[in-house]
Amino acid sequence: MKEAESLSSQTPKPHILIIDDEARMVDFIKLGLDYEGFEVEAAFDGKTGLKMALDHLPDLIILDLMLPGMDGFEVCQHLRQTQDVPIIMLTARDELNDRVHGLDLGADDYLTKPFEFKELAARIRAVMRRKSTSQPGTTQSDSKVLTLYDLRLDSGLREVRRGEQVIELSQREFDLLKLLMSHPNQAMTREIILDNVWGYDFNGDYNVIEVYIRYLRQKLGRPNLIYTVRGVGYVMRSKPKEDDKIKESRHD
Known part of the structure; x- marks a missing residue:
């Protein structure tokens, strides 16, 4: 996990929510994030994941596209109505239309399965860094x-x-x-x-x-x-x- 370069050093114990119906995928991601010192919780369907996101206000959400009941697109759309939490979408389908649609709905990144943890770690770093520097008042160009x-x-x-x-x-x-x-x-x-x-x-x-x-x-x-x-x-x-x-x- 050396490539992850201590992701958790960016903020004290960031809280990440995984929403994915594949237990093996959840275990794989959770193992890597636990090793990096994150607080991690998981939901295995869209409705439960949406409720947990709204109740617990995580620092980042890893969201699978193909979920039972409410799919990842719907979850993302609902979240964006009230929250600006960083969202990384996961999918087994590498379709351009899916990626663009997810980004249009407000997802910050899109990763195709299968992937190595170091790739997910790099995406998490990039998304959290971009979010931290895009907050109002963090740059002198806000009113430019x-x-x-x-x-x-x-x-x-x-x-x-x-x-x-x-x-x-x-x-x-x-x-x-x-x-x-x-x-x-x-x-x-x-x-x-x-x-x-x-x-x-x-x-x-x-x-x-x-x-x-x-x-x-x-x-x-x-x-x-x-x-x-x-x-x-x-x-x-x-x-x-x-x-x-x-x-x-x-x-x-």
Whole structure:
């Protein structure tokens, strides 16, 4: 367990709730977390897990997708109505749509079974570190306002406007847009995006980024400001390309 690097040192005895109907999986995870000094409890179905989460307020939840009764998506959706607890979803299915749906509902990470404990440990470190640094008042950029062309992003209000129109974004979409707007006209590699927005990598699987870039382009509308840099990543330009302006004028 050397790779875990004393996870529990981040906070005194963090409390982790495991919600998974596979007893062997629960025992496997619990053994590793117990060794690291965490307080661990488990639930074996969605309804029980949701009740325990609401009653005990854990520091992090490890949530299986395929649960009897209430599945992981439903549990995550209910939790996000009242709590901002970090959630790592587990699943035996490696489907992109499942990952994106889980992240859209508010999950912080998504891990496909089977996995080694050191990989789960790395995800726990990343999620807890990201949560601890994203609390209000922890950075000097909370009230920072970014403007680019006709786009305005207010970090303090967590608000994005294009012209006079307010654009509703998920937390992940907002963080991705903020990263791109903070580095105008600078190509951001997929690795940099994963590290800054997700806090980890998907072992070379960049499909999730592509999906969220598509979400942003659709929500921000035209003219387009987010461009693909082939073989590198993405760049946000301070003004649209001339051909995009022409397309926009023709559309109008």
